[in-house]
Amino acid sequence: MQNIKFNSILLQLSLLFGLIGYLINLYPIPLFANVELIVGNVCLVIVAAIAGPYYALLTALMCATGLYVSWGSWYPFLIFMIEALWLGLAVRRGYYLFYSAIAFWFLISPALFILYASLFTELNEEHILFIVIKQAINGMLYASVACLLVMLIRPLSKLSLKQNTRKRSFKQQLNYLFALLITSAMLISSLLYNHTYLSDQQVMVQNNLQDSMGSMSKAAERYLKTHQQAIRNAARWLSLANTDKDHWQSMLTRLNQTYPNFLTMLIADHKGNILHASPASMLADKPVHKLNVSDRDYFREALYNQNDYISDVFLGRGFGNDVIVAMSSPIYLNENYQRPQAIIEGSLDLSGFAQIEHGAMQRESMSIVLTDAKGNIIYASDNLGLPPLSTFLFSRSGSYYSMSMPMMNLKNTASEVPEYLYSQQELSNQWQLYLLKPFAPMVTMAQRQYLTSVAMLALSLLVTLGLSSLLAKTQTRPLELIAQQFKYSDKDRARPEWNEEQISTEVEQLYDQLKLSQQELIRQQLQLEEQVALRTFELEKANGELQKLAERDSLTSLYNRRYAENQFKQAQTLCQRGEQAMAVVLLDLDHFKMVNDEFGHLGGDASLKTVAGLLSNHFVRETDIVSRYGGEEFLLILPMCNPLKVEAHLKDFTAKLRNTQITNPEDGRLFSLSVSVGAVIANAGYSSRIDTWIKRADDNLYRAKSAGRDKVIATIIEDI
Template identity: 45%
Template sequence: MEKIKQQKLLLASVLGLIGFTINLFPLPLFANIQLVLGNASYVISAILFGPWYALYTASIAITGLFISWGSPHVYLIFSIEALCLGLARRKEFYSLYSSIAFWIAIGMPLFYLYATFYSNLPDSHLPFIILKQAINGVLYTAIGSFLVILTPSYWLFQPKGKGLRRQTFSAQLTYVFTLVITLALLLAALLFNNQFIKRQQDLLSQNINESALHISNLAQAYIDTHSLALNSAASWLSLNKRDAEQQQIALSNLHQHYPGFITMLIANETGKIQEASPVSLFIETDNLKNLDVSDRDYFIEAFINQNPYISPVFLGRGFGKDPIVAISVPLYAPGNTYQPIGIIEGSLDLNRFKEIDRTNKLFRDQYIVIADQQNRIIFSSPELAIQPLSDFNYSEDNALDSTLLPTMNIHDKANTAPEYVYAANELDTGWTLYVLNPFRPLVVLVEKMYLATFAILALSLIVTFIITRIISARLTRPLERIANKFSTSIANDNNDYGIDDDSPKEIYSLYTRLKQSKSQLIGYQLALEEKVALRTFELEQANQQLKSLAEKDPLTGLFNRRYAEEQFPLVQENCQRSDDVIAIAILDLDKFKRVNDTYGHLSGDLTLKAVARLLEDDFQRDGDIIVRFGGEEFLVIMPHCNTLKIESHLENFKQRLAKIVIENPDNNASFTVTTSIGAVIGNGTYNDALEDWIKQADFNLYQAKNNGRNKLVFTTLQET
């Protein structure tokens, strides 16, 4: 027994370690939803060993899940599940049915309470996540149960003993069919859903990357067009020297041809603004020529470094106060391309990106974010509510490690549920363009698909269970009828056994063999019954003889002391109930040793037999018990006797015995014997121990011997 316990503990530990290893790497299904398979280890332990070993295995396996998820709720829910499965198995309930009942009655409500009060899961996800967890539980229970069925070496550990409820063959067949079909349907559903999700994610990835590429090209073309226009304008202005009025006219004409610039300006070598467009803004702006842009990056890069420059986003001042992206190019004096005399700058109209965003939304539910080299917002879709010039901060979610889709959270960065799927492209300017697709529609699609699949699965399981039960009953009914009929009757036709043309060949073969065997068994049974009856009769006879030998004296044929001790409690109880008396007499033959010494032992035996015959003649009532008490002593128990006559009756017996002549034919000897008698009489309530009665009678016998033998001493017992 101790060795079996050690084997169970070892196997439970091994199962726990296997479950621990598998649970370290749960299979990702979608987003933050994962498939747990390592819990099948404690299902196996529950089936084979019961609740406490299952709890031990679960405590090891669940630790792997805790390390992976970092959530303590796994210890509560899955430990309770392990105990419930073990207790259900002890009650002979099938594990798959027990798992379904557990998740409906306990598991899903517990998980809902945990998710509501102790997690940050969004309410919209809860129904799906809870249902998924229940389906997951049924799946790994089915896997564990199936592994036990497929592994005969495990069967040695399954519970055995008295009082276990034996399942019918129909119930076992129904369960196995249901288990196999459940496992097949669940795996098929998960595989189908996984392929569906992968296809949807591939389509989404293709869609969002195409959008990112297209919008990036539009944005880059918009920037390149205006950069080229400004470069051309700078080259044209550098060919001829013009006065201020001519410069203003040229700048205004250029601005009219490129309305993508909000404003345009020309600054001299000191950074002072000389001309600006639109002219109306130039006139309305006080002291515009006093504005100094020498500290602006677009002046420094274009004038000092003599490079065309596209700036990061910044806040305008004086001449326009909107978020600005500036494009600047150096200006040179005619004939001198080495020494700049100023810059020409244009501030891009960022609303152009709004038009691109609006056009894209006509076809796709997507948002745009454009960030500059310093990761500050140049433009974002209004729905995102992100202010320009703010830093673009987001958290990346790695829930989709099984796919190539990157996700991000902008508004609720701590939430594990992704907000957006995104694609990012870097422009030639160093800007980054993000195209964001809301993640929720994909989640809703997947949830609806899973819920529909689970609903179809549940309906399929119910239909499967009903059909399987009908089929199993159809297959096993002939066997049940054969068993019942062969146990209750001798001959019946095929229909009585449920055997027909549709019955399986094996069952029909079993029926014919059983029918032949039954005829033979009936013949054997009759012969055996006859032998048993004869042996029983002989045994009863032998028992009677043994009982007689055990209770009677072989020489005199009287009962022995053992018989008297066995019967006295019944006699005493009977007299006690009827408030009647009992008389007990001990007879001892006087000088019996001299008879043996003088006339031989045969004469002694003849004497004992003669005394026995005389006792049987004188004490003939049904209740009287005559016993050879030992040697030459005899005991007579007389219940319900007449108190007034018993003494004279014993006296008469003593006298009759003294007159009998005993003859020994072997030596022609003849002689007489006498007896001394000690007798007592008392109420049945006196004592229930025969020894106490005999003790008083033996005392009277002693008195009779001392008074000269051949005497009767008779006394009445007094209750104390």
């Protein structure tokens, strides 16, 4: 596997954008319910555009960490790291970044989220579809914003060009730009509209709940007070009327007929024995004197505490086993108002609340639950399936939902996904009234809004691409004609034929300017060709001089040391080919420092020039290499020489130098020089390294100096 090399600048950039994305994603923008708008992933897309998949993966990890802190879910790590790889690889292959993002959010992301939601969440189908649509809109939004930022911010656009080298036509670029602008505008406007619409819907539902709760609670209070007042009035009337107790049965029957919502009514004496009951038909098979209610709360409260009383819900007995609420009031006899002698009780029919519900909410998809002070259900709408007398069990849900109303669950109490929006109010007798509205229709409505937005966005994109293609074709046609005109260097080519109404002033000015520029370019090209020819000649001449300067010593005009060493291999090869001997010679002027001290540097330079001239005149073969080795030293390479004559030839040179008079340029004094010589003569195969030859020659030179100078010491190496 090829090793991945990281660029330190891009690595720092990805870490910086990752930190920014992390901080932004700590505070996602709430939209509806538990759905929030993610903005920090703009940083992820920017890094994918300018740095590629691996840097984007690092940025995605940091951005997802911010959402994990905010949501507590690991799902962002899965979806956004896959997104980073997808977008980074798409950019590497030269695809448009925004189109790649659309493909990801409509092809890959839905499958990933549905799989995740089905395995690890309890979301229903409506929630899943809504979240998938929202994710697609959110992903396209921050992708379009990121692409615009990369295009508009110059440093980012320069970096992004390094990742994508595919050339695109003007038409493609124009289509892409229009798609970005239209999509960004449509997405932002649709999100704002949907957010405003759904917020208004929440306010409307909340107001509707509150209004319905107000009317429902008033109707319930009125229902209770009306029947409680009927019991209270009956007790007072019986207390004040001087009628025989035998007549109470008929009075009780008429009262029950007047208030039919009492399932049963009874009058019990101070011992709890039932004296009379209504309807009388329910007592046909039951002796009244054997029925006793002294253990009931409604009896004790009315008789002993002398209170008008409304009970909690309970199961009736004796005659009828209905779930009832009892209302009772004390009866005073013989003008004795200190101690009641009997009580009157009515068992309220709980189905009466169904009539209240039907009258108050004929057109509303709401349900009600009425509980007593102990939390037992007095009445519940049929669709809830909650039996009376059972304990009302529910859980508050949606703690992570951005809703203005409280939410609850009745069936799946362990889930955070809400089932109902609700409103709660306590009645005057400490009963609790709950008004419930299903939450699913709200999600369906939001889903419908976002689906409409996606459909409008898709339609807008198609229209935009079509219009931008037509516009690009209209605008690029003149440029294509101009390009055809200047494809060849014919300066007399006729002006292109085009529709004057469709051509802008700028395009005409461009054509005229290009025409003038072409003519000027041709003229300058001819001048340039002449200048190039002249400069080429001068350059060749200068190169010759430069080559000469690079190979020659500036003072003596002899070859320099580098040239001699470079030519050694060629000279050795020449000798080996003919099995010839060669000599390497070092010459060093004797007492040259004294010459400089006595005659000055000009005298020293004159000495070196004289020696150089003598060497050039004495070693005249074309193969001989005469060079200044450095300072007052000279190096000779004498290929294809006669080993027996080299030493004599060198001694002739030393004698010639010894007898040569040198004139000092400063004062005209004459002086002479001597030279010490060390030479090595051998078959060319002796060594392929010139250093080895020079070392032996230098050893001989040292011996010549030690022997008194002005000597020639040469060594012939016969066997290699």
